[in-house]
Each structure stands twice: as structure tokens, then as C-alpha cells.
Amino acid sequence: MEVDNESVVIPNPGIPIYPGFPDGHISYFRLNDSIMIHVWPGYESYITSGPDLFHQDSLWGMVLHKGGVGSYDNGGAWLYSVFPIDSAHWLGFYHAEDQEFPGYDNTMKIAWKSAAQCESFDGGKTWKKNGQFLTTWLKKPEKPTWGGTGDFSVIRDSANNRWLAFYVCPNGLGIAQSTDPLGIPGTWFKLNNGKFCSPGLQGKGDALPFSKGKFAGGNPSLIFYKPLKVWFMVYHDWKEQGIFYSFSYDLENWSSARLLLKNKGEPQRLWYPTLLSQNSDKFCNGLLNLAYAQWDDVNLPYRNYRIAKLKVSGLTYPQLKSSPILTESALHISDTSRVTLSLFDATGRLLKIYFSETLLSPGIYNPDLHSYMGKGLNYLILKVDDDIQIKQLMRWE
DSSP states (O other): OEEOSOOEEOOOSSOTTGGGOOOSOOEEEESSSSOEEEEEOSSSEEEEEESSTTOOOEEEEEEEOOOOTTSTTTTEEEEEEEEESSSSOEEEEEEEEEOOOTTSOOTTOOOEEEEEEEEESSTTSSOEEEEEEEBOSSOOOSSOOOEESOSOEEEEEGGGTEEEEEEEETTEEEEEEEOSTTOOTTOEEEEETTEEEEETBTOOOOBOGGGSGGGOEEEEEEEEETTTTEEEEEEEETTOSEEEEEEESSSSSOOOOEEEEEOOOTTOEEEEEEEEOSSOSSEESSOEEEEEEEESOTTSSOOEEEEEEEEOOOOOOOOOTTOOEEOSSOEEESSOEEEEEEEEETTSOEEEEEEEEEEEOSEEEOOOOTTTOOSEEEEEEEEETTEEEEEEEEEOO
């Protein structure tokens, strides 16, 4: 995947927070045959509508506002991920900031962050806050400190009947899951030690391997790319190298992070990416866009809301450090390796686990594929240490 053209600026339809936008994941979806909805997340969240992304000419106004003194969202409520259940009932997940540190004058608006859930019963015009669903396991410091669990986005994994939240944890990007139909607070569990077993509220979560160290970042955005039946993720790194991307067929095993859009250097910055199709921030049938914030100078009180086309020309996979070779019928191991090998169908449903963190000696291994492969496209995913290799397999009958 690569940027295919020069970016263009999205015009301001009259949003008061526009000079500080984008400021998180953007929800964008169809209201009817001629109208698209754009959600503008900020410390106050707005909604607009119009025929496309460049012509959002109807301003609905501010629909979600920060909480009162002493609340977990006293510093703002950024409406990140919105899902219409029907025309009137909409589900929302928002980034919440606590900017109160008693005894300190927090002029820089430094925040302790969390993720919260809300619902609208009038088609997005007003919202009912239902509380936090993700919080950190770390204690909030007494003096102003950036931290907590936020800068996230939520997707619907329909194939597995679950919600997934990709959030910032101390050493990378983590995943949390809810199988509740509305993802209500108290039903979320973070991925920890390979299982969704740690409570979303104050439970500890693991970072995805690709997002650790020099690739650590925040504000992920995911979209399902239908032509290749793959999930793409973009996010910005904290070292301000630029915007990175990764891909996955099962939403839990991800390719190594690769730089998609490079920052030209200080004082410029590229943050808050969102993947958008012509009709949605959730799926793409062909044309894929990247929306993002670009600062000409981080010392100035504004940023540019830009969008660029992306070119998807096939996926390549990194070579594994221990150099196993994965063919359509065999696994060749040249050095002793700890291996996980699994088979998935085109929707990401697990069909068979052949090896799970299994120590394999050098040799040729022949997994029984025919007994488990479904008709059509299948994926054989090999993981060795933190590296992943994926093989596409087709069964015609």
C-alpha cells in the first residue's frame, strides 16, 4: 500500500473546532441514497451531512460535550466510532479526557485518558453517556501527566459477532473485545497472555508485537478491504516519523509495521490518520483514502485536514528471522523455531490450529490442509517470534 497522489485539504463547513482537526478517528457513513454523515471528534463533537466528504454543507451542531467537574470526561468527549443500529438508534464510542489534577493549574490541558460508550435514540442529534468501558491499570498521578487508555477506535467484527477496540497501552497498541450486542461497559475484556481475559476496566492488556518499541504509536484506524478480504490499520507513531500501516486477516495477528506517509521533519507533524472509502470508514470496495492531520509547524495553533488516495497493489510479507519456508503444502524449518501455524477462512474464522507456540526442530512438516480448508479463499498464517508470514490458498471444490 502506498500514497497514490498529492493530498488535498478538506474545507471547513463551519465547525468551530476545525482549526484543531482532525483530532482522532473520523466516522463517515451513508445516511440515505444521497446523504453522507461526517462526525467531527474534538473536546466537543460535531456532526455534518452532505453528498460527499468535500461537500458537508449541513451543520447539525455540537452533539456530544464534555462532562462536569469531577467526571472522567471533564476535559472533553471525542466521538470516535459511530455505528447506526437503525435510523434512530446509533451506537457511539468516545475518547474521554480527565484534565483535573487537584492542586495544579493545568494550563496545557494535559489529560488522563479513557474510552467510553454512548447511545443516541434520535439519529445522532443527542447522546446518552453510559460510562467508561476501557481504563488503564495504572494509577493516575497527582501532577498533570499524559497517560491512561484512550486514542482508540472500535470496529465491528461481524464474522465473529464481536466488537473490537484497538487502544493505546503503555508499550504499544492493545486489543479489547466485547461480545455484547451494544458493547456496553463491563462486557469488555483486554487481550492478555493470548486470551481476552483481562477486564476492560482497570485490567492489564498486552501490546500487539508489531506496535512495540520504535513502532509504538496511537490513534489507530481500521477498515475492511473487500477486494483482498483483509483488514488494514493505520496509526501515527509517537516518535513523529509519520503514519504507519499494518494488515491482518484475523484481526489478532498483524504484519510488521511499515511507513506509509513520512513526516518531512520538525516542526512538521503527521498525526490522526483515518482510512476512508467513498462511502464508509468501516469497509472499502475499491478506492481507498487516507485522511490525516498535517501541522506545518507544531508551534502554531492550527493544523491542516488533508486527504490522499491510496494505491493497493498486492501485499508482500516480511521474511522470517529464522527463515522457515511456507509453501502451499509444506513448512520447511531450517533452524529450531517456536512456531504457531493456523488456518483461517476468508472471513477470518479460525479453521484449524496446527502448532501453537510449538518448538519445532529442523525438518519438513506437512499439515493436513485438505480436511479443513473451506471452498474459496483460505489463509495459512505462520508466526515465528514476532514475525508473521501469510499464504493465500484457494480451494475450488
